[in-house]
Amino acid sequence: MSPRDPNPRGARRSKDDVVDAALVLLDRVGLPDLSMRRLGEELGVQPSALYWHVASKQELLAQVSARILAPVALRDGDPDDLERAAVTLGRRLHDRLLAHRDGAEVVSSSLALGLVASPVHDGLRTIDDSPAADVVADAVTHYVVGVTFHDQQRRAADAWGTAASTVALSPESAAAPAPDAFEAALALIARGIAPWRADIGRASDAAAPGA
Amino acid sequence: MSPRDPNPRGARRSKDDVVDAALVLLDRVGLPDLSMRRLGEELGVQPSALYWHVASKQELLAQVSARILAPVALRDGDPDDLERAAVTLGRRLHDRLLAHRDGAEVVSSSLALGLVASPVHDGLRTIDDSPAADVVADAVTHYVVGVTFHDQQRRAADAWGTAASTVALSPESAAAPAPDAFEAALALIARGIAPWRADIGRASDAAAPGA
């Protein structure tokens, strides 16, 4: 019951245990309160012990990001044209980010640091190996992550009274677009970019001359 | 010359001085090293003195964000149709974020917390007061901020060797789209969404029944 010493006998932890605990703790306390010390406490271990399992907090968060993103991957039965696959992956990414507290912020920085692979890019590349796939993936990923990050931060701020400052807020906090606006924008981004295969980025070196 | 006591006589600081110094320090050391203690040192003042000028570090960063974003605003001579104005503002936002170290990260969180106004939203709303303007502004803002954040983080990581981990990187670090791809994507996002005025978000309450 007590948070200290939940593992009184030799029961050692694996790296997976550490990542699991981090994800659970993230959902309970949020990213700002997810510290190595707090996580150690949760696992009944000194903070320094965590550094046997992971090289740094950033690496730990990258593992957490990978867990969050795993179900986004393209699967059997998904559309196989660029435009519709982009919408499917974007919607799935959105769902996954919303499924965990501060999910968008955690994933955003792991993605930016290149410590986790982007499932949208990976998925769309299997459908279309032209540079257009990356451009669509960029647009969809940044839109979805941006909207979700904004949304989650606002919720957190509203919850803990940080709101009402420089910017005049409408009562409902003006936040994210309504669900149908999100869906519509996602579809339009994909529709706007996907069909456009002209020489987007001849800057890429001669990689796939045949395609 | 010495960083301590550059203000030996009574010379007191204004809030503007503090924000100015924060922006200069940001450019020199980057966001991770921009601490209240370091900033106090730079101003020849105890860290606690800063709290007379700003309520919190977050508020300080919001002021810094406002300075960064100020020149993005729509001005005379700018296009007055939604699609072209969106591209102009997006390009301008990109330039401003790139003009300061970690600009995208600083602005991103101030924007998400609602502590600074979005110049893209404000600008486009003067052109078109339908909900479509907000949807275009969302897409453009999140795309530009996302791409720039990604780009700046990768540069920083590459510079200080954090790269080469989980994800296989191409030698050139695969980073942001080539400049022309960025331009193209921005144009396509605007072109994809702007013309689409159908009932995006009837969720918004009856605000502008005539328009």
Next chain:
DNA sequence: ACCTGAACACCGTTCAAGT
């Protein structure tokens, strides 16, 4: 009006040493 000094309650990370 603006600032000092001291304190509170924290951080991530390293590293010798233990089992």
Next chain:
DNA sequence: ACCTGAACACCGTTCAAGT
């Protein structure tokens, strides 16, 4: 192989008190 204990070098913020 996995962990402890102690330390290093920091954080943001508060608050009485000074001028």
